[in-house]
Amino acid sequence: KPTFILYFYSTKDACEDCEKMGFVLTALRDKYPDLRVYSFDYNFDLGAIETLISIYKVKSDLPAIIVNGVPYYGFKPIDQLEATIPALKLLKTATSTATTTSR
Numbered sequence: 001k002p003t004f005i006l007y008f009y010s011t012k013d014a015c016e017d018c019e020k021m022g023f024v025l026t027a028l029r030d031k032y033p034d035l036r037v038y039s040f041d042y043n044f045d046l047g048a049i050e051t052l053i054s055i056y057k058v059k060s061d062l063p064a065i066i067v068n069g070v071p072y073y074g075f076k077p078i079d080q081l082e083a084t085i086p087a088l089k090l091l092k093t094a095t096s097t098a099t100t101t102s103r
Contacts, residue, residue, distance in 0.1 A: 003087040005037045006066040008058050012043040017075035021063040024078055031078075032091045 007025055009018035025037045040049045042062055052058070056066045061073045067085050082088045 002034045002036050003032075003067070003091055005035065006052060006056065007037055007039045008042045008053070008062060008064040008066075009039065010042050010062045012041075015062055018063045021065070021075050024076070024081070025065070027078060028081065028088070032088075034094075035088075035091060 005025065005028075007021070009015060009022065011018075022039070025039075029035050029037050040052065042049075042053065042058070042060065042064070056069065056071065058064050058066065058071060059073065063073075063075060065072050067087050070085075072081075072085065076084075082092055
């Protein structure tokens with residue numbers, strides 16, 4: 001079953017952490033084929049994005065990711081994300097088991 005990450009960033013102001021977080025999420029997506037990352041510009045005036053921000057109560061403290069309804073704010077490196085987000089821990093276990101089994 002795929003795991004979904006909603007990623008909110010900003011292009012309105014200089015957001016170096018947003019840019020770095022984008023690279024981290026790309027690397028995670030490459031590492032875990034069942035991971036789906038959907039990116040949204042927090043300040044883009046679009047009803048669908050505003051609805052997601054409202055549903056998940058996303059604060060303007062960017063970058064922000066939502067994993068299975070749980071928000072995480074600020075830049076986090078891959079190892080910290082894998083260690084703190086339960087859904088990524090499960091993906092990591094499933095991937096290492098599949099790799100071990102296929103050898």
